[in-house]
Amino acid sequence: MNVAVAVTGNDAMAHALKQINPDVCAAYPITPQTDLMQRFSEFVSDGEIDTELILVESEHSAMSACIGAAAAGGRVATATSGPGLALMWEMLYVASGMRLPIVMPVVNRALSAPLNIHCDHSDAMGARDSGWIQLWSENAQEAYDNLIQAFRIAEHPDIRLPVMVCMDGFIISHSICRMEYIADDAVKNFVGWFKEKNALLDIENPVSYGPLILTDQYHEYKKIQSDAMERVFRVTTDVAAEFEKISGRKYDLFETYRMEDAETSLIVLNSAAGTSKDVVDEARDRGIKVGLLKPRLFRPFPHKQIGKILQHLKAVCVLDRSDSFGAYGPLFTEIAASLYNYGGKPRLLNRIYGLGGRDFLPKDALLAIEAVVAAAEGKTDLALKEYLSIRG
Amino acid sequence: MKSRGIKELGAGPVITFPGNSLSVKTGSWRSSRPVSLKENCIDCLFCWLYCPDMAVNVAGGKMQGFNYDYCKGCGICALECPGKKGRKAIAMQEEEKI
Known part of the structure; x- marks a missing residue:
């Protein structure tokens, strides 16, 4: 039971x-x-x-x-x-x-x-x-x-x-x-x-692990590994x-929340998605058509399926709890790769949040929603990548 | 050994047929080779004992030269060889000079 x-x-x-x-x-x-x-x-x-x-x-x-x-x-x-x-x-x-x-x-x-x-x-x-x-x-x-x-x-x-x-x-x-x-x-x-x-x-069928695989086969073994990931x-x-x-619980490669008629979306992993869903609800109550997408499977990454969901949106804000210094957050780059090969291209924003355990509060989720709404409305002076709630 | 394609290779790089090192000829890695000087050899078989591969041929308790299909030219045999009266029974020669 x-x-x-x-x-x-x-x-x-x-x-x-x-x-x-x-x-x-x-x-x-x-x-x-x-x-x-x-x-x-x-x-x-x-x-x-x-x-x-x-x-x-x-x-x-x-x-x-x-x-x-x-x-x-x-x-x-x-x-x-x-x-x-x-x-x-x-x-x-x-x-x-x-x-x-x-x-x-x-x-x-x-x-x-x-x-x-x-x-x-x-x-x-x-x-x-x-x-x-x-x-x-x-x-x-x-x-x-x-x-x-x-x-x-x-x-x-x-x-x-x-x-x-x-x-x-x-x-x-x-x-x-x-x-x-x-x-x-x-x-x-x-x-x-x-x-x-x-x-x-299995001593009846002796095997050896860890052999040296040189230039003639390594490339092939990696292709086999890559194909397994696709499955x-x-x-x-x-x-x-x-x-x-x-x-009784339903899981998919990712979860979508209030995305049916959404014009904008937050993308976020793990616990911050819980906080964000509450703030999405509040925004919806005020008539803002924002949704949320939370990847469950990050490797392999379901680029195709996520691209299909996001391609019709006006703007998307990707929240990363880690940085790739001098580049975009790792989740952002996957979302960008998901969208590039589809017709519609929502504006993309990257917000870095919660590093080293800094609390991700409803006000932080709200900042992300405000930014993605501004992007959807055509505001042009928005930073592409920014640390959220940084102390000045 | 013939290079295999992705359809012939198993999922992981695991050797499932024991003894396959016979089909992987490592002699091409060699930059210098041991040469046997039989007149100085006392058949102590130190070379056979120390060889990290199985590149020293022995028959009837006698050293019979080297298997150059597998000898990588590490030179351990030449180093360990006690020889006869201070004269080594194995000399290392650079491949390009042979």
């Missing part, structure tokens, strides 16, 4: 991992993820699950151990945050390049310097080209739901790629909210038995349809 609970985002992710009971988990603590793995390690210590929990000396080692365990033929999970993800960077590419379906919650946190432990998307955005699938989550419910679905997507025989499930540090990871846990049996049946492929422990759209949609049957 599904039960309503009041838990933090970290509780919810740890509970999903407990229900899935992976074969191996290698992890290293880092705020704000620490508490997620701490809870998970309690389940292991209390004998509630039989995961082999490996305590390692760094995140580079955590991902290395996960890669070894996945190559051995196990279902593998870990979790990290901010600089921890940065330290994994080299090994992230090994996991995806070897096509190992590792699943990893990423509790989004800023990167140093200055040293900051709070919410920011620079960590996951820095890993966006690593070949990992990325699912982003607005709240604890979505993080829990995405994590369960992530195993099905990662392990699908047409995919076999690692998945990151992103959730906002502190704002979601440490805040208690009401959500629903799915019954243990339903989760177990949904995720199913792990089917290993080319397992090192993720279909598999994510299929998995979501099945997930709806056990949860």
